[in-house]
Structure formats: structure tokens, C-alpha cells
Amino acid sequence: MSVNQQAHTGPPYGQPQPGYQGYQQPAYGGQPLPGVPQSQYGAYNGPMPGYQQPVPPQGYFPSLGFPSKGSPVSLNSDTSSLAPNFIGSLRAPPTSGAPPPASGASLPSGHLAYSQFGHGDVQNGIPASAAPMQRPPASQPFLPGSAPTPVSQTSTFQQYGPPPASVQHLSNHMAGMTIGSTAASAPPPAGLGYGPSTSVPPVSGSFSATGSGLYTPYTASQGPSPTSVSQGLPLAQSPFSGQPISAQRLPTQVPGFAPPPSSTGIGPSSYPPTTGAPRPPTMPGPPLPGQTVAGPPTSQPNHVSSPPPPSTMSGPHPGPPMSGLHVPPPPTHPPQPGYQMQQNGSFGQVRGPQPHYGGAYPGTPNYGSQPGPPPPPKRLDPDSIPSPIQVIEDDRSNRGSEPFVTGVRGQVPPLVTTNFLVKDQGNASPRYIRCTSYNIPCTSDMAKQSQVPLAAVIKPLATLPPEETLPYLVDHGESGPVRCNRCKAYMCPFMQFIEGGRRFQCCFCSCVTEVPPHYFQHLDHTGKRVDFYDRPELSLGSYEFLATVDYCKNNKFPSPPAFIFMIDVSYNAVKSGLVRLICEELKSLLDYLPREGNMEESAIRVGFVTYNKVLHFYNVKSSLAQPQMMVVSDVADMFVPLLDGFLVNVNESRTVIASLLEQIPEMFADTRETETVFAPVIQAGLEALKAAECAGKLFVFHTSLPIAEAPGKLKNRDDKKLINTDKEKTLFQPQTSFYNNLAKDCVAQGCCVDLFLFPNQYLDVATLGVVTYQTGGSIYKYAYFQLETDQDRFLNDLRRDVQKEVGFDAVMRVRTSTGIRATDFFGAFYMSNTTDVEMAGLDCDKTITVEFKHDDKLSEDSGALLQCALLYTSCAGQRRLRIHNLSLNCCTQLADLYRNCETDTLINYLAKYAYRGVLSSPVKTVRDALINQCAQILACYRKNCASPSSAGQLILPECMKLLPVYLNCVLKSDVLQPGPEVTTDDRAYIRQLVTSMDVAETNVFFYPRLLPLTKADVNSDSLPAAIRNSEERLSKGDIYLLENGLNIFVWVGVNVQQGLIQNLFGVSSFSQISNALSALPVLDNPFSKKVRSIVDMLQVQRSRYMKLIIVKQEDKLEMLFKHFLVEDKSLSGGASYVDFLCHMHKEIRQLLS
């Protein structure tokens, strides 16, 4: 399956896309340059630019050999000699006309940097002399053995999931689900059971009994609803069922069944769970009346792992057979009284990890009971509704063993929770791009009808696991990359070479462009260039081009970037020990700045500022015996009082920097200053970078609301009374536009701002975060920071943040086939026009979600193509273009759309959409819109793709069967429905974090992972199988871990054996466990080691160090923990999963009627 075969010419002429604004378009068709070799993509430049191996804390202090402290030198003399007025005279012109910042000797100019890396590191042609490849060249047949490997990359920071859980599952085919028509009835409130107390009034609750009425049909009565139970109750059959249908029947009518939605009908029951082998893809059993048959082969229940050729994908849809679509039960079938658990192949396995769970929802939990006799039929069994755990497990067992090969158009990748390898054969890895659907409707009408958002979640600089190959760096010399004359798309595997190779037709806009002579190559008999496999841009989905000077600001190659550390030294920061901690850490951390490839030292220069109401700049020039401080107290018009000596090379100025970091905590030890400024701090960093004519990142450590007299001064405007009012949106908006303008200036300079906040009270994250957000920076918040409990978390975050790969001065554009175009963007960036996403900095964790809309028709033959081009400056100052290509299928049948969707990505988009919506609309409006859109998505499926005979049942497309549960999690999240303990700053913070999250992060954030620790196998490396996020899944005799990417809870049941408590906590009884612990004690026994290794494993998978919280059952903190049991009703009024499913069903029925 050659990628070439997927290269379709685009549909007729489409809108040309203008080039990057602000950067010159390299003239296409430049003359061939002498000396530019024909085959010139650089050797695999293995090392991601500058990505450094995260260093475990313990490895890093000892290794440092700081020079001994210099003789104590008081900075006072320097300070006194540099009174503001005096400094004023030194003031440099604010513009970039300033003299070069540092001596030419220590700071390579842009050109120097370029020649160094451009001609040293990057080689033209295939360098045989390159370092031996240490990674298997997964998808690169070319360049054998020529790839230097980034020694630094280890598995520690892999983003992909843990090894698949040990649970072996038969690949159950989840044949869609049906839910009986009893939608109008509601289960009793969760509070009746073991759940959260009902005495807490719901705060906002659209779904609460006292809520806004959204849910009134059943919440009002909280009891059986008058709605009759439909006869067609949940029967579900797998389209592949070989079993007698009658044996699978669910009771059509459950006596006494009232509240719970009769969400019983589950398809998977139709085949024997014990089957050890995949069932044949054919339908063995006689179809029921109205039953449709389809679906992927059983070995690929949820997704097509080995997708059929495009022709079959785009062909007419053979009936409604959504993959594994539920088939409604024929009305003629009698109820099956014996049906109990609805346990089928699919859901039944879930019970493995929860043997003690015996209670039926929503009754009281039956802790400790064995899953022996099924509960009485009148009870709703939550196991009968789609289980996230089961879907995840199924995907792992079905798709985790084979590499995902990207050669075929429109393939749905494995889930983000599945651990799989990717082989690039012409499309970008799902680690870089994931889509809401891999089969796009051909027309706008169809797209509107379905309401399925068409979006891509793009992580351009994603970290890859060590087994996968990093994008190759292609150097076309001075002529730069080959591009389409009209739309400026970059050469990619989908371009079609014609006329013997002399011209190529653009796959995006169909324009025909001459092949530049130096790029000419003959075609083979299939029309493929004979150098196809030698050129990444012809055979791979992702690669990089070395950018020419035309892609650089002001037509100058950039200087290496700089990092400026800006430390709040006001009273709170000093008193908490924070200042000392930061200075101590920086002493060692500065040796771990990002490096390019095999460079011995980082090219990044560093600078230091401290501040409270005034700013202190430090001259740390290597020739000085001691650092010099310069104070700027006129913060109204910020400037940088020194140029030479402010940004320095760490090695050259090592002694002076060490001395400075030693002295800062002492200098401010007795400070009484409590007020801070903020905007002038950012301005100072910005001016420093401007003066140095480079991009860079500011690391700002800040503690309080900036109330001191200065530009950007803020007032405390927090008001929780605004929640659930029309003014709630103001809580998310910045209180002044000052910071928006500042951010704009920062982006223009490539000044990215990372913010570390340590508030003891409201400090207006919504306003302070604007600069971070719009410059592509990261924000971290440590409320009530305490050294003992929070320093590890903060230091781990700081280390990772400083070391991680980051591109500067970045511009991203997404080009598409004619017919669709990118219309909306979500993420941390700035846009000055409608097409270019600008980021002062873009790191390996940042994601941009892009929505597409039709502006014309697409064709099934051509499919739809996306090309994401990211122009950025590497950490060594090299200008590069990273290109990601993805080809999608197009369909004329809705069913094809619905069976190629990815719910996790859909949720990522919907959450970001909603979280942006709260800036301008009342939260309730946003929530209602979300519900409505999802109801429309599901109603459209129901109406157009599902069997017509299944009226009264909820039928979910196989790929979207988790949409309701996940959507409910989004609706209940702190931004959209805050609990009483959630602060305004928390909400603004979460809102900002989610906006940059990738699909894996939103997945675990909205539906946390819950692991029974006491079920862990201490002799294996695997994680215990996860369980569903519901209190009734917890046993009093067990210990659980819950993680959501920000927090890790360890929940201890009241009846846990003393021995386990002793082994894990080192105390003899439950009552002695301290919930003040911020880490588990290090004890020498297998259980303690196992649990700590699990915690460590989870920590390295996440982009942030999670806060560990010990929760004892029935303790106060348990309320906090229960907030994350997202299948249960929440204290803030959020609906339980079953309630919500019921509600969705009702909404869908209304749309259909």
C-alpha cells in the first residue's frame, strides 16, 4: 500500500491561501543553486531540537559542581550607585535599534548560529558518517543507519498510556446499546444510596432537582415517572450474534422498574463472552426483523484497525449497519425474565476488577458481597450502560499489539488510552493530529444535518516514544522547500507528479507547478518518482524543512532564544521560603536548558530579575567578580537598564550566577514589602528580548494580586455571587484590556510567558493569565503554597517546564483540500488574521484544536487533505518548518461518518468550545447548547442510520457510545458547574489549562482513572485494571488511586486490613493515617514499592506533576474526592451518568418526534 496511491489530486480550483503574513514568502521557482545536491534531505536529525532528557531529581543535584561561593559581596554598593535616576541615563532606545546585547564573542549572531547548525548538524544528502542510529527506523526505509539518536530521549516522558492492563479481554464487539423508552423516569437521587449527601443544595444545577428545570421531567419527582415503560426494552443484539436471540432477550418490561432508565439493552450480550477467538465478521445468526447487519470484523470492534481500502469506505453504505450498531429488539420477542445483569461480553468483563461490588444502582452499596446472584431485575444495573472502562480495555486488547501504520487514508487510530506504536507511511501520526471524524461528509448540508463537529486536535511538537522516529529534517539549501505556486502548500506525499516529473499538480488546490530543476526526478512506470523513498516529503506524513532566510523576521536568521527568570521577592514569597527554593533550584537547573541535538551546551542565554513594587535587574557578565544589581523604580515606563551582561551564557557566567542565586534570598530576607507589580515585569522581559533581538521565554514566579501603583494594576473583583447569573462570564474575562495589548506585543517579539502562581488569596488568574495564554505559555498554580507539602510538585513542574522542547516565534497554518477550510481555532495563541495561529512559544505539550467547515463540496474519490505547517525557531536558533499531513475519507452516507468518529477527540473539541463560550455567554446557555448539539448528533444517527423499527429506544453509534457519559463529565466540570469549594481563580485556571490539552489529557481530566491499588499485582509491572468512577464501585476493604492529570487521590476504605495500612502508610491503624501527607512514605515492602511505582509511573505520563492527596473514607476530604467520581450525581447538582443518559434520550426523542 504505497502512499502514492493515496495521492489524489484535489478538486478543482479552490481558494488560494495567502502566505504567512509577516513573513516573506520565499519565491517559488528560484533558480537551481549550484552546489545544492539533488538528494538533499538531511540526515535524520534525530534529536528533537533541544529536547532534553528529563532528569530525575535525585540525579541532578549531586552532579553539579558549582563553584564555591564567592566571597560575600554586598550588592548594596552596586545598588546604591544605580539609583533610578542614574540608571535612567543608561536607558537604551526601546526599539530594536539598540546595540547588540552582548559581546559578539559570547553570543553567536544569527548567521553564526545558522552556519553552525545549518551546515554542521544538518547535512545535505545522506550522510554516511552520521552517528549510528540507536532507534529502529520504524518507517524510514531510506537512510539506513544514518540517524543520530537523541540520547536524551527516554521513555520517562512519554505521553502515551501505561502498558495495557493485564486484563485479557476477548475482543468484545460492543454492538451498540439500546436503552429502553423509560427515559422519562429517573433513578432516585444518588443520595439515597451510599452516594453524596443530598442535603447539600445543588449550586447551579440544570440537572438537579431544584435546578433550572432542564431536568424537570424526572428530577422534580425524583421518583417513578408516569411514563410507561416501553415494551421494546433494551434488547440488544450484536449484529454478529450467533446465539439464539431469545437467549439474549432483556426483559421488555421490568416490574416495578421505575426510576432508572432502563438502560439495559446491550448488544454485546449477543455473543458468548467466553469465546477465545474473534468471531467471524460474517453474520452467523439470522437477522432479526429490522436488524441491520454490519460492523467491522469482530477482531476490530471499535475501530477499523486494518481499514478496508478507501473504495469500500466511501462506497454506498450497506444499510444502517453502523459498526456494531445496536439492533433494536423486535417487538415480538417476549421479555426475558431471567435477564439480570445484562452482562455480556462487553460489559461483563468489567467486573473482574470489582469483585466486591454487588450493589445495584442506586441502592445501597453492597460492599464485600460477591458478584454471585444477580440483582433483582427491577433494579437498574449500571453495568448495562456503556462503560468507558470496557471501551478502553477493548481497544487496548484489540489494537495495542499491532503498530498503527499510517499508509491508508481515513484510518481511525487506536484510542489515546491504548499503548501502540506508529509507523509513518504517509500520514501524520495520531500523536500529532487526531480528528473528530476520519470520514468527512461531502457536503455542507450533510455536515449540518449530523451536527458532528469537524475538527482536528493538533500537537505539532508532540513528544514521541523512543521507539518511534522523529521527523527528518530536510534541507533544500537556499532555494527552500518546494511549494505549490498558488496555495503555497508544501511538497507532500499527495502531490501528483505529471509530465514525466517536470510538473506537479497540487493536492490541495489543483494548481500545476513546475518542478524546479534541482528537484527534478524521473518517474517510474507507476508514475511515482524514483526517489520516492529517499525523500521524507514524498513518503512520510511528518517531516521538517530547514527554513531559508525568507522565513525569518526582517530577513535575518534568528539569534538563539533567551530565558529570563523573574522572581517575586515580596514578603509572602520570601516568608514562605519560595525565593530561597527557586534560587537553590536554579543553581542546578540551569545546566539542563534545552539543547539542540548533540550540542554540548545549550545555546540559550539566561537573565535574572527580582521584583516587588520595583524591579531589580542583575548584571551577571562573566568578567564581573560579583553580580551587580540595578533597580528600576519607575515602573510606569519600563525599560531595561543594562544591555551588556543581562543575558549571558550559563557556563561563561557560572560563578557570577551562582553568587547571585546565593545572595538573592539573603538580600530580601527582611523585606517588609507586600505589594507587587506584574505588567511591568512582563514589559521588562519583553524589552530585554527586544534589545537582544531574540525570542525567548519569561519564567515569572508570582504570589499576589498586583495592587501596587503601576500599569496593569488590578483590583480584587472576585464575586462568587455572580455564579449562575448573566454576569458570571465576567469572572472569566480579564478586568482590563491592558494585558491583551501587552500579550500582542509579546507575540510580536516571540516573548513567551510561563507563569508560576503561589496565591494565598484571589489574584485574578483570568487577567494575569492572558499574557501566558496568548503567548503560548504555561500557567501553574500552587494555592497556599507550603514548602513541605508543595515543593516537590513545584520543582518537578519547573524542571520539566524549563527542560521541555519548545519552539519560538511560531506561526502555524492549516491548509486543506478545496471544499473545506479551517474556520476556528482553540488553544493558547494569538491571531492577528483569520488563518495564522501565532505563538511566541509552542512547547511539546501544547495543542491547538482546529475546526473545519465546508465552503464547497468534497468528493469521495479525492478525500480531504490537511496540511499543518508550523514555522518556528528551535532552541538553538534554527528556523524550521514542521509539516504534518493527514488524508481523510469523504462520504455521502451519514453512516460512514458515524462509524469513523472518535469520541475522545469530539469531547476535546466540545470542551474547548464550551470553555470559550463562557467568556461571552451565561454558563447555562453554554451547557444547554452542548446538550442540544449532542442530542442532535445522536438523533441524526438514530433517524438516518439506525433501524427504523427501534422506536423508543436509545441507540448510540458504536463510536459514540461514550458520548453521553463524557459529555456529562464536561457539563459537571468546575468551569461549567462549580462546586461550592471551587474558587474563581480555580475556574479560570482550569479553563485555561483545558484549552491547550491534547486528547489524552482531556480524556483523563474529564473521566479520571480509578485504580484499585489493593488489586495490584506486586510481582508485575502492570497497573491494576481500572474501574468505573462511581462510589458504588468502591469497597470499604480496599485502597484506590484516582488521577485526573492534576491530582492523584489515594482513597482508603474504613475496613482496609491493618497489614495493608501498615505496609503503605507505616502506621498501625486507619485512624492514624495522616491526610496531610503529600507523598507516600518510602517503606521497604512489596506493596509500598508497588504503589509508589504506580504513582511514579502516572506522574511521568502527565505533563504536570500531580498533587497527591490522601483521602480516608468518611473523612472530610472525601467530599473533594467524590467530586471526581463522575458517574455519580455531584454535590454541585451535576447529574449522574444514568440520569444524564436518560435525559439525553428524552432530548433525542423530542428531536425525533
Ligand SMILES: [Zn+2]
Ligand atoms: Zn496548491
